[in-house]
Amino acid sequence: MDASQEPHLPNYMKDDKVSQETKKLISSLPAAKDFMGYGLYNYKGCWYYPNTLQAVLDVQKHFRPRSTDIILASLPKGGTTWLKSLAFAVVNREKYRENPQLHPLLSQNPHDLVPFLEIELYTKNQIPDLSNFPSPVIFSTHMHLNTLHEATTKSSSSPCKIVYVCRGIKDTFVSGWHYRNMLHRTNMSQDAFELMFDAYCKGILLYGPYWEHVSSYWKGSLEDKENVLFMKYEDIIMEPSVQVKRLAEFLNCSFTKEEEESGSVEEILKLCSLSNLSNLEVNKKGTTRIGIDSNVFFRKGEVGDWKNHLTPQMAKTFDEIVEYRLRGSGLIFQ
Numbered sequence: 001m002d003a004s005q006e007p008h009l010p011n012y013m014k015d016d017k018v019s020q021e022t023k024k025l026i027s028s029l030p031a032a033k034d035f036m037g038y039g040l041y042n043y044k045g046c047w048y049y050p051n052t053l054q055a056v057l058d059v060q061k062h063f064r065p066r067s068t069d070i071i072l073a074s075l076p077k078g079g080t081t082w083l084k085s086l087a088f089a090v091v092n093r094e095k096y097r098e099n100p101q102l103h104p105l106l107s108q109n110p111h112d113l114v115p116f117l118e119i120e121l122y123t124k125n126q127i128p129d130l131s132n133f134p135s136p137v138i139f140s141t142h143m144h145l146n147t148l149h150e151a152t153t154k155s156s157s158s159p160c161k162i163v164y165v166c167r168g169i170k171d172t173f174v175s176g177w178h179y180r181n182m183l184h185r186t187n188m189s190q191d192a193f194e195l196m197f198d199a200y201c202k203g204i205l206l207y208g209p210y211w212e213h214v215s216s217y218w219k220g221s222l223e224d225k226e227n228v229l230f231m232k233y234e235d236i237i238m239e240p241s242v243q244v245k246r247l248a249e250f251l252n253c254s255f256t257k258e259e260e261e262s263g264s265v266e267e268i269l270k271l272c273s274l275s276n277l278s279n280l281e282v283n284k285k286g287t288t289r290i291g292i293d294s295n296v297f298f299r300k301g302e303v304g305d306w307k308n309h310l311t312p313q314m315a316k317t318f319d320e321i322v323e324y325r326l327r328g329s330g331l332i333f334q
């Protein structure tokens with residue numbers, strides 16, 4: 001598949017921003033095609049499209065977070081948009097308490113409020129000037145923890161906080177399937193669905209394998225509880241207040257008793273709910289700064305939607321792979 005021929009293709013899937021040095025590196029890496037035929041390259045155990053790899057290398061080389069920065073991490077379709085909204089709302093709640101109608105989440109897409117390091121800020125061979133971002137700055141990334149640590153552990157500041165969110169493989173996969181259909185503005189065939197399933201099972205997907213990604217953050221959260229928080233999308237659905245309070249506590253901005261009594265947690269949950277965000281004008285039309293339509297990030301948000309798409313055999317295969325790959329780690333998906 002020729003990435004330059006597709007007008008809707010986001011920059012991160014293309015190969016036009018790659019330096020000579022990275023081209024040379026890419027030519028030495030294990031290569032594969034994604035289920036649509038776009039080239040992926042395996043760098044240190046993780047698969048990338050060429051522009052994404054370039055940006056990841058630039059992040060590793062130049063990004064040095066301050067201790068007050070917050071990094072939100074996820075696999076694509078793991079709950080990124082929700083986590084961005086919740087973290088932004090939690091951290092900035094005091095600023096907009098008096099004037100909730102001015103809350104930025106009402107007028108900007110969560111991805112424009114919390115920029116991706118490698119998909120937005122460090123694209124196009126740019127080294128962004130981050131010095132003017134107001135503190136605390138919230139960044140996001142899809143890099144796995146070992147890759148991110150190449151940058152964060154070289155910082156002269158003490159470690160920054162990293163929050164990871166993930167979702168069970170079956171719903172992540174199904175969400176990714178819908179996302180690719182929306183991205184390419186097409187309804188792909190059952191054959192394409194099966195090809196994507198096979199690739200997912202082999203771990204060949206952007207930022208994959210899935211199990212390497214989740215286990216990197218799982219291990220990181222066990223080793224460094226103070227700086228790495230591991231969250232699950234399903235837990236936020238099941239016990240939203242508990243999880244938002246957990247997030248606030250981790251970010252050193254716990255809700256006070258008065259805030260809890262006045263319904264501050266519930267207000268944040270309402271503001272960040274799928275129904276509220278997806279019905280805002282800003283999220284219904286237009287394009288985010290990363291070049292993806294704003295509405296593409298909002299769909300059903302249900303746990304178990306995989307049942308409408310995967311055969312029992314496909315579901316069993318996913319369960320067995322994850323069980324095998326995460327065995328002994330203590331990380332369990334229901």
Ligand code: A3P
Nearest residue numbers: 077078079080081082175273274298299300301
């Ligand atoms: P579905 O495709 O299952 O509906 P990401 O944000 O990582 O791209 O993941 C997208 C998934 O999160 C989509 O899942 C989307 O509907 C869901 N989502 C987006 N915003 C949400 C929110 N505010 N609350 C709950 N789920 C949300």
